[in-house]
Amino acid sequence: MPQMEISVDYLIIGAGISGLAFADALLSRSDATMAIIDMRDAPGGHWNDAYPFVKLHQPSSFYGVESRPLGSDARDREGPNAGFHSLAGGPEITGYCHALMRDRLLPSGRVRYLPRTRVEADGTVRHLLSGARTHIAVRRKRVDATRYTNSIPLTHHRGFAVARDVVCIPPNDLPRMAATVTKFTVLGGGKTGMDSCLWLLEGGVAPDRIRWVVPRDQWFVNRARVQPGEDFFDDALEGFVRGREDIAAATSAIDLALRHERSGLWLRLDSRRLPEMFHAAHVSEGELAVLRQIEDVVRLGRVHAIESSRLHLERGSIEAEAGTLYVDCTASALAPVPAEPVFQPGRIVLQPIRFPQIPFSAAYLAVVETTFDEDAEKNRFAAPVPVTTTVEDYIRGLLPDLENRLRAAGEPRLREWIRQSRLDGFARQAAQVDPADASRQALLRRVRQSTEAAYGNLPRLLEAIIDASAG
Incomplete structure (x- = not known):
């Protein structure tokens, strides 16, 4: 040939x-x-x-x-x-x-x-x-x-064993099979697991028919703070400033996460639990309110094996109802x-x-x-x-992210492209702020000032992470 x-x-x-x-x-x-x-x-x-x-x-x-x-x-x-x-x-x-x-x-x-x-x-x-x-x-x-x-649910390789008499499916098959069972167990606490739980709840499945295995709790980005368009511009920019101010003031990874939460930038599923994970998934407070209807939330780590009447996890095993439909949302994206x-x-x-x-x-x-x-x-x-997989990863990524932004802002050809880019989200709108709009011009000055302050504190914040891991 x-x-x-x-x-x-x-x-x-x-x-x-x-x-x-x-x-x-x-x-x-x-x-x-x-x-x-x-x-x-x-x-x-x-x-x-x-x-x-x-x-x-x-x-x-x-x-x-x-x-x-x-x-x-x-x-x-x-x-x-x-x-x-x-x-x-x-x-x-x-x-x-x-x-x-x-x-x-x-x-x-x-x-x-x-x-x-x-x-x-x-x-x-x-x-x-x-x-x-x-x-x-x-x-x-x-x-x-x-x-x-x-790595997505349909094509990833499972990291756990499933008994022959157990039905474990990717979420792709959930719409086809959901009407045939009475009990669901969703495996995975990330975006795919959340999507599957929301799909079931919004479809009318009673919360007590759903068990949700959440190996590790996550911080989520509050979607309300990253909305495009004129109506959301001031709120989005204020959120950006608060985020930079949080970075400038933070003394540790946990401190930064809690500051972001108080600023309305980050959310968590359970206020009683302090997440360590952060995958940058965005949610609305409305979605979390729906998800909180599920009371049977299992936090014993990752799944190791599924039997017809037993679920084995990292930190123990629990009883399982025979005939449960397991939804595998454990792919790591x-x-x-x-x-x-x-x-x-x-x-x-x-x-x-x-x-x-x-x-x-x-x-x-x-x-x-x-x-x-x-x-x-x-x-x-x-x-x-x-x-990003952890809060520490998020902080490590802030330095190259900020340096890329600052260097591009100092290069006219890149700066001009970013200002007209629809994918940037906010630069075009910021560039079009009326010079006579005192309120928004003041907000833009705060963006610049808070970015410089955040950049100045990052070395200390990164050093604190190194010290914490060494200790």
Whole structure:
């Protein structure tokens, strides 16, 4: 079978949101050609395998690619997110990705898309169905958009044993099977576990029919504080200032978390328990109020094994009702991996530059790539921000996040792009504040002052974390 030959400027490995956001920005800012390869059948990455009731946990306007909005900026009128901007669901996001490829990337004539393919060790691209190979000559760089591949319920490998007479499903199967059982046990205290519990409760399942296994409690971002648009601008900016002031005053990780809670920035499920985990999941107070209806919350660590009448966990075992439907929400989403330079000889490794703003980060990196010539200079504006799993991780990530922001603010070309970027969320609106608006101008000055104060305290806060871990 003859080998195909393709020559492009950039080879983008991964057609998830990161790869698409990078390609979209690159298309807008250069005349470069590119090939996008992905093992899946369609663009959109893990969204193609997501459970049917999944939604973004941030407003839709913060997601997608730079060139086209996601959603309509409408607000939810009912449910626990009522009054806030709507959250795009899985089918809407996959449709968005398909349309982006069909209507923008491919018609440009500068993008080749090769689904159902993977890069082999010898650098060739193998088509998974036919086995045919394509050699792609890359004139500039390979772009790795798979560094932070999501681990999702449908495809992850379980870390626990399940007896043959026990039914344990990913949440993808929950709508199909929920009507056939009377008792549910949701495994996992993260966003997927919360989504599954909310889906059951909002569907009319009585709280006493649900057991929720929460291995470790988490802090959550209060969605009310990160709403876009004119109506929320003052409140969002005030929240930003309070967050920076909290960082400037904090003396430890726990102290910072509690300050964020008092400032209305962070929330927790149970006020009697002090969480250590923080994955940057966003929730509304309405969602937490619904979830608190579940009284059978098990906090004995991770699941080790499930038997028909027994549930074995890290710190003990408990009785289980035969016939229970177990919903496996234990996939870890973005797993921490060691950071490495984004810009390398012949290679770009897409990583968060602001966490959890993954699409913004990918688009921003395309802007950096097309603005500067040398990798060392590009990396000055693109320090990777580690994925957050604990409050300590969050604090460690604050330093590169703030440095990226400050350096970009001092570079006119990056500053101007950020000010018009819809994915930034607030910079465009801040840049349009009327100079005569004394109240908002004062708020913007507080943003700058509090950011400088936060940056000044971070070394002391990081040192306190090191001392605490050593002690």
